[in-house]
Amino acid sequence: GQQVMQIPQYQHVQEGEDFTTYCNSSTTLSNIQWYKQRPGGHPVFLIQLVKSGEVKKQKRLTFQFGEAKKNSSLHITATQTTDVGTYFCTQAAGNKLTFGGGTRVLVKP
Amino acid sequence: NAGVTQTPKFRVLKTGQSMTLLCAQDMNHEYMYWYRQDPGMGLRLIHYSVGEGTTAKGEVPDGYNVSRLKKQNFLLGLESAAPSQTSVYFCASSPTGGNGYTFGSGTRLTVV
Numbered sequence: 001g002q003q004v005m006q007i008p009q010y011q012h013v014q015e016g017e018d019f020t021t022y023c024n025s026s027t028t029l030s031n032i033q034w035y036k037q038r039p040g041g042h043p044v045f046l047i048q049l050v051k052s053g054e055v056k057k058q059k060r061l062t063f064q065f066g067e068a069k070k071n072s073s074l075h076i077t078a079t080q081t082t083d084v085g086t087y088f089c090t091q092a093a094g095n096k097l098t099f100g101g102g103t104r105v106l107v108k109p
Numbered sequence: 110n111a112g113v114t115q116t117p118k119f120r121v122l123k124t125g126q127s128m129t130l131l132c133a134q135d136m137n138h139e140y141m142y143w144y145r146q147d148p149g150m151g152l153r154l155i156h157y158s159v160g161e162g163t164t165a166k167g168e169v170p171d172g173y174n175v176s177r178l179k180k181q182n183f184l185l186g187l188e189s190a191a192p193s194q195t196s197v198y199f200c201a202s203s204p205t206g207g208n209g210y211t212f213g214s215g216t217r218l219t220v221v
Protein backbone atom coordinates (compact mmCIF):
# COMPACT_ATOMS: atom_id res chain seq x y z
CA GLY A 1 0.00 0.00 0.00
CA GLN A 2 0.88 3.64 -0.13
CA GLN A 3 3.62 4.65 2.23
CA VAL A 4 4.95 7.98 3.32
CA MET A 5 8.71 8.46 3.60
CA GLN A 6 10.11 10.13 6.69
CA ILE A 7 13.32 12.10 6.94
CA PRO A 8 15.61 12.05 8.72
CA GLN A 9 15.75 8.52 10.10
CA TYR A 10 17.74 9.72 13.10
CA GLN A 11 17.87 13.16 14.70
CA HIS A 12 20.35 14.07 17.42
CA VAL A 13 19.25 17.30 19.05
CA GLN A 14 20.86 19.43 21.72
CA GLU A 15 18.48 20.11 24.57
CA GLY A 16 16.91 23.50 24.07
CA GLU A 17 17.28 23.53 20.29
CA ASP A 18 14.55 23.21 17.67
CA PHE A 19 14.19 20.51 15.04
CA THR A 20 11.86 19.41 12.27
CA THR A 21 10.99 16.01 10.87
CA TYR A 22 9.36 15.60 7.49
CA CYS A 23 6.97 13.19 5.76
CA ASN A 24 6.82 13.02 1.99
CA SER A 25 4.55 11.17 -0.41
CA SER A 26 4.60 10.92 -4.19
CA THR A 27 0.79 10.92 -4.23
CA THR A 28 -1.87 13.03 -2.58
CA LEU A 29 -2.69 12.03 0.96
CA SER A 30 -6.25 12.07 2.26
CA ASN A 31 -5.01 12.69 5.79
CA ILE A 32 -1.90 12.35 7.93
CA GLN A 33 -1.61 11.08 11.46
CA TRP A 34 1.35 11.52 13.80
CA TYR A 35 2.32 9.14 16.60
CA LYS A 36 5.06 9.17 19.22
CA GLN A 37 6.64 6.06 20.68
CA ARG A 38 8.91 6.40 23.69
CA PRO A 39 11.75 3.87 24.03
CA GLY A 40 10.27 0.61 25.28
CA GLY A 41 6.76 2.01 25.00
CA HIS A 42 3.82 1.88 22.65
CA PRO A 43 2.77 4.34 19.94
CA VAL A 44 0.62 7.20 21.19
CA PHE A 45 -1.61 9.16 18.84
CA LEU A 46 -0.65 12.84 18.67
CA ILE A 47 -2.75 14.44 15.96
CA GLN A 48 -4.53 14.06 12.63
CA LEU A 49 -4.40 16.61 9.79
CA VAL A 50 -6.97 16.55 7.02
CA LYS A 51 -7.13 19.94 5.30
CA SER A 52 -4.69 21.36 2.78
CA GLY A 53 -2.29 23.78 4.49
CA GLU A 54 -3.60 22.88 7.93
CA VAL A 55 -1.45 23.86 10.92
CA LYS A 56 -2.05 22.59 14.45
CA LYS A 57 -0.11 23.22 17.62
CA GLN A 58 0.28 21.23 20.80
CA LYS A 59 2.41 23.22 23.24
CA ARG A 60 5.94 23.04 21.74
CA LEU A 61 4.87 20.84 18.82
CA THR A 62 3.68 22.32 15.52
CA PHE A 63 2.19 20.06 12.86
CA GLN A 64 1.69 21.13 9.28
CA PHE A 65 0.02 19.58 6.24
CA GLY A 66 1.31 20.76 2.89
CA GLU A 67 -0.80 22.76 0.45
CA ALA A 68 -0.69 19.92 -2.07
CA LYS A 69 -1.34 17.34 0.67
CA LYS A 70 1.78 15.44 -0.32
CA ASN A 71 3.91 16.27 2.68
CA SER A 72 3.72 17.04 6.35
CA SER A 73 6.09 18.25 9.03
CA LEU A 74 6.47 18.17 12.79
CA HIS A 75 8.46 21.01 14.34
CA ILE A 76 9.50 20.86 18.00
CA THR A 77 10.78 23.98 19.70
CA ALA A 78 13.07 24.10 22.73
CA THR A 79 13.61 20.33 22.76
CA GLN A 80 13.44 18.62 26.14
CA THR A 81 14.59 15.18 27.25
CA THR A 82 10.93 14.16 27.37
CA ASP A 83 10.85 14.52 23.58
CA VAL A 84 13.04 11.44 23.17
CA GLY A 85 11.39 8.73 21.11
CA THR A 86 10.39 7.75 17.60
CA TYR A 87 7.90 9.89 15.72
CA PHE A 88 5.82 8.21 13.04
CA CYS A 89 3.69 9.77 10.36
CA THR A 90 1.15 7.64 8.60
CA GLN A 91 -1.97 7.83 6.50
CA ALA A 92 -5.24 6.10 7.31
CA ALA A 93 -6.30 4.44 4.05
CA GLY A 94 -8.53 1.46 3.45
CA ASN A 95 -9.45 1.32 7.15
CA LYS A 96 -5.87 0.76 8.23
CA LEU A 97 -2.63 2.56 8.98
CA THR A 98 0.64 1.68 7.28
CA PHE A 99 3.68 2.77 9.24
CA GLY A 100 7.07 3.70 7.90
CA GLY A 101 10.33 3.62 9.84
CA GLY A 102 9.78 6.89 11.68
CA THR A 103 12.29 9.45 12.92
CA ARG A 104 14.22 8.42 16.00
CA VAL A 105 14.99 11.45 18.16
CA LEU A 106 17.83 11.47 20.65
CA VAL A 107 18.32 14.47 22.94
CA LYS A 108 21.73 15.50 24.23
CA PRO A 109 21.51 17.21 27.62
CA ASN B 110 -10.53 3.67 32.04
CA ALA B 111 -8.26 0.86 30.83
CA GLY B 112 -8.32 1.55 27.06
CA VAL B 113 -6.58 -1.34 25.29
CA THR B 114 -5.25 -4.18 27.41
CA GLN B 115 -2.93 -6.87 26.11
CA THR B 116 -2.13 -10.16 27.81
CA PRO B 117 0.38 -11.54 28.41
CA LYS B 118 3.04 -8.80 28.55
CA PHE B 119 5.94 -11.21 28.10
CA ARG B 120 6.23 -14.77 26.83
CA VAL B 121 8.94 -17.19 25.83
CA LEU B 122 7.95 -20.04 23.50
CA LYS B 123 9.80 -22.98 22.12
CA THR B 124 9.77 -23.51 18.37
CA GLY B 125 6.63 -25.35 17.36
CA GLN B 126 4.57 -24.36 20.40
CA SER B 127 1.30 -22.53 20.03
CA MET B 128 -0.15 -19.60 21.91
CA THR B 129 -2.87 -16.97 21.83
CA LEU B 130 -2.41 -13.27 22.52
CA LEU B 131 -5.45 -11.51 23.87
CA CYS B 132 -6.42 -7.91 23.19
CA ALA B 133 -9.35 -6.32 25.01
CA GLN B 134 -10.72 -2.78 24.60
CA ASP B 135 -13.39 -1.06 26.65
CA MET B 136 -14.05 1.92 24.34
CA ASN B 137 -16.69 0.25 22.17
CA HIS B 138 -14.43 0.63 19.13
CA GLU B 139 -15.43 -1.14 15.93
CA TYR B 140 -11.96 -1.52 14.44
CA MET B 141 -9.14 -3.55 15.94
CA TYR B 142 -5.64 -4.32 14.69
CA TRP B 143 -2.62 -6.49 15.37
CA TYR B 144 0.84 -5.16 14.51
CA ARG B 145 4.32 -6.51 15.04
CA GLN B 146 7.41 -4.38 15.57
CA ASP B 147 10.93 -5.67 15.12
CA PRO B 148 13.95 -3.85 16.62
CA GLY B 149 14.55 -0.42 15.13
CA MET B 150 11.70 -0.76 12.68
CA GLY B 151 8.21 0.51 12.17
CA LEU B 152 5.02 -1.41 12.77
CA ARG B 153 3.77 -3.97 10.28
CA LEU B 154 0.10 -4.91 10.13
CA ILE B 155 -0.64 -8.61 10.65
CA HIS B 156 -4.45 -8.80 10.66
CA TYR B 157 -7.30 -6.46 11.41
CA SER B 158 -11.03 -6.46 12.02
CA VAL B 159 -13.65 -3.90 11.02
CA GLY B 160 -16.28 -5.26 13.37
CA GLU B 161 -17.43 -8.20 15.41
CA GLY B 162 -17.20 -11.43 13.46
CA THR B 163 -14.95 -9.99 10.72
CA THR B 164 -11.24 -10.35 10.07
CA ALA B 165 -8.92 -9.35 7.23
CA LYS B 166 -5.28 -9.90 6.31
CA GLY B 167 -2.67 -7.19 6.66
CA GLU B 168 0.79 -7.06 5.11
CA VAL B 169 2.39 -9.94 7.09
CA PRO B 170 -0.40 -12.45 7.91
CA ASP B 171 1.46 -15.73 7.33
CA GLY B 172 1.84 -17.90 10.43
CA TYR B 173 -0.91 -16.07 12.33
CA ASN B 174 -4.64 -16.46 12.75
CA VAL B 175 -7.15 -14.15 14.40
CA SER B 176 -10.68 -14.17 15.73
CA ARG B 177 -13.14 -11.47 16.76
CA LEU B 178 -16.01 -13.32 18.38
CA LYS B 179 -16.84 -10.40 20.67
CA LYS B 180 -16.60 -6.73 19.79
CA GLN B 181 -14.31 -5.95 22.69
CA ASN B 182 -11.82 -8.78 22.10
CA PHE B 183 -9.38 -9.53 19.28
CA LEU B 184 -7.29 -12.68 19.58
CA LEU B 185 -4.04 -13.39 17.74
CA GLY B 186 -2.95 -17.01 17.46
CA LEU B 187 0.33 -18.61 16.58
CA GLU B 188 -0.25 -22.24 15.69
CA SER B 189 3.39 -23.31 15.41
CA ALA B 190 5.80 -20.65 16.62
CA ALA B 191 9.02 -19.96 14.71
CA PRO B 192 12.06 -17.90 15.75
CA SER B 193 11.15 -15.39 13.00
CA GLN B 194 8.06 -14.55 15.04
CA THR B 195 10.17 -13.17 17.87
CA SER B 196 8.90 -9.60 18.08
CA VAL B 197 6.87 -7.10 20.03
CA TYR B 198 3.18 -7.38 19.23
CA PHE B 199 0.88 -4.39 19.55
CA CYS B 200 -2.86 -4.38 19.46
CA ALA B 201 -4.74 -1.20 18.57
CA SER B 202 -8.32 -0.08 18.26
CA SER B 203 -10.13 2.79 16.58
CA PRO B 204 -13.77 3.95 16.44
CA THR B 205 -13.46 4.08 12.66
CA GLY B 206 -10.62 3.11 10.36
CA GLY B 207 -9.73 6.76 9.86
CA ASN B 208 -9.48 8.07 13.41
CA GLY B 209 -6.52 8.00 15.75
CA TYR B 210 -5.64 4.57 17.05
CA THR B 211 -5.30 3.62 20.72
CA PHE B 212 -2.50 1.11 21.25
CA GLY B 213 -2.00 -1.44 23.98
CA SER B 214 1.28 -1.64 25.87
CA GLY B 215 2.50 -4.60 23.83
CA THR B 216 3.46 -8.25 24.22
CA ARG B 217 7.15 -9.14 24.00
CA LEU B 218 7.39 -12.60 22.49
CA THR B 219 10.59 -14.61 22.19
CA VAL B 220 10.65 -17.88 20.28
CA VAL B 221 13.67 -20.07 20.99
